[in-house]
Amino acid sequence: MPRLAVLGHPVSHSRSPAMQNAALAALGLGEEWRYEAIDVAPEELEACLRALPGEGFAGANITVPHKTAAFALADVSSEGAQRIGAANTLVFADGQIQAHNTDAGGLVAALPVAPRGARALVLGAGGAARAAIWALRTEGAIVDIWNRTSARAEEVHLELGGLQIEVQGNAVTAIDQSAYELIVNTTAVGLHGEDPFAHLPLRRDGFSEQILVDMVYGDGPSTLSMAAAAAGATVVDGLEILVQQGALSLQIWTGLEPPLDVMRAAAYSLGDR
Ligand code: ATR
Numbered sequence: 427m428p429r430l431a432v433l434g435h436p437v438s439h440s441r442s443p444a445m446q447n448a449a450l451a452a453l454g455l456g457e458e459w460r461y462e463a464i465d466v467a468p469e470e471l472e473a474c475l476r477a478l479p480g481e482g483f484a485g486a487n488i489t490v491p492h493k494t495a496a497f498a499l500a501d502v503s504s505e506g507a508q509r510i511g512a513a514n515t516l517v518f519a520d521g522q523i524q525a526h527n528t529d530a531g532g533l534v535a536a537l538p539v540a541p542r543g544a545r546a547l548v549l550g551a552g553g554a555a556r557a558a559i560w561a562l563r564t565e566g567a568i569v570d571i572w573n574r575t576s577a578r579a580e581e582v583h584l585e586l587g588g589l590q591i592e593v594q595g596n597a598v599t600a601i602d603q604s605a606y607e608l609i610v611n612t613t614a615v616g617l618h619g620e621d622p623f624a625h626l627p628l629r630r631d632g633f634s635e636q637i638l639v640d641m642v643y644g645d646g647p648s649t650l651s652m653a654a655a656a657a658g659a660t661v662v663d664g665l666e667i668l669v670q671q672g673a674l675s676l677q678i679w680t681g682l683e684p685p686l687d688v689m690r691a692a693a694y695s696l697g698d699r
Contacts, residue, residue, distance in 0.1 A: 429482045430461040430679060433474065433496075434489035437463045441665075441693045442487055445672055448692035452685040459484075459680075471495050479518040485679045486516045487672070493553055500525035506564075509586065510556045515675040526678055529554065530561035532671030533610070536662050538637065541608060542566035547601065549626055550612035551578035554641055558610050559586050567608065569595040572627055574613070603632035610639040611650060617642050622650045633657035641667060669693050 432442040446461040466474045471492050478486065488496040493512035497503060500513060503525035507513045513525035534541065544567045548558050551573035559582060562569045573579035579597040587594060603609070615625045623630050630653045638654035643664030651661045672693075673684035 427482065428459050428484040428679075430459060430485055430487075431464045431478070431483060432461075432487040432489055433464050433466050433471070433492055435465055435467055435491060437465045437489065440489065441668060442489075442672060445669065445689045445692045446676060449672075449676055449685050449689045452688040453680065453682055455680065455682075466492070468492065468495065472499055475499055475516070475523060479521075483518055485518060485675070487675055488514050488516060497525050497527075499523060506530050506557075506560060509560050510553070512553045512556065514671060515678060517678060526675075527557060528671040528674035528678070529557040529667070530564075531674050532667050532669075533558050533561050533639065534565055535670040535674070536639070536666045537608070538660055538662070540565065544568070544607040545605060546570070546595070546608040546610065547572060547598075547606040548610045548612060549573070549628075551575070551582045552612065554612035556582060556586065558612055558639075559583075562608075562610075563594050567595075570598045570606075571595070572598050572601060574625070601627040603628055604634050604636075606636060608637045608639070609654075610641070612641050614642065616640070616648050616650060617644070622648070623653075626650075631657070633659045635659060637662065639667070640664060643668070665693050666690070 432440050440463050443461050443463050450456050450459045493514055497507055497513040501522040507525045507527040510527050515526040515528050517524040541562050546562050546567045546569045548555050548571050559569050571579045571583050576599050583597040616622045633654045635658045637660045639662040640648045640650045641664040642648050655661050669690045673686055676684045
């Protein structure tokens with residue numbers, strides 16, 4: 427029986443086991459494959475990853491706080507994982523650990539329109555921001571980066587530069603909110619009930635018919651999402667990105683077309699995350 431898992435710390439809140447097991451069942455693999463959550467402390471990660479193939483694991487998702495460490499431990503990695511410097515999906519095959527990053531593709535897949543040529547603003551400069559910036563620039567969007575600590579925005583901008591794209595955007599400190607067709611919040615603001623308009627360079631009444639992606643997700647729409655939707659923006663929430671990245675991971679492991687509707691229903695039906 428091939429086994430799969432999500433490795434994180436903590437991980438008990440993860441919706442991935444319910445979502446992936448529902449998908450495996452819908453694909454007729456419910457008897458064969460199983461997906462579980464494994465809580466691994468950072469100092470145990472390497473030993474755990476090295477032991478998993480011997481215990482029948484075919485692959486794993488990697489979540490906070492292990493994405494950078496998992497990438498560093500891999501033997502081979504996809505171009506995206508290399509540029510982002512983090513892995514959220516591993517494959518154990520041929521005695522090797524292969525690293526992928528489906529957070530990037532998951533964001534692009536969750537967008538209602540292809541971002542080519544769009545002016546985009548990414549808020550944040552952590553791992554989630556790096557995946558978003560790399561994904562959007564690779565897709566041909568012009569991506570500005572804002573971060574509370576502006577030096578980090580500069581750093582990420584320069585590190586993720588050098589793609590074969592002439593106009594790729596800048597690290598910015600002042601924002602014209604209405605100038606962007608796409609705004610992506612990758613910061614943690616809102617996760618613990620903070621007022622996003624007090625911490626981010628956005629105005630509650632500054633949204634228009636844009637696309638807003640808020641990676642923060644809880645049990646209902648975020649404050650940012652509600653303000654954007656009220657102004658006629660199209661909102662993409664963090665759960666949809668979870669679904670899309672999970673679908674891409676499942677495709678890598680099984681080679682099969684993921685049942686998106688089943689995965690979405692399972693992810694959204696869980697009250698607590
Ligand atoms: P992840 O890897 O999940 O993106 P991270 O590396 O901890 O997480 O990054 C968190 C991001 O949220 C950072 O961009 C951080 O800004 P700083 O670089 O200035 O720390 C941002 N962030 C967290 N709390 C914030 C707040 N209250 N206001 C604005 N930005 C905040």
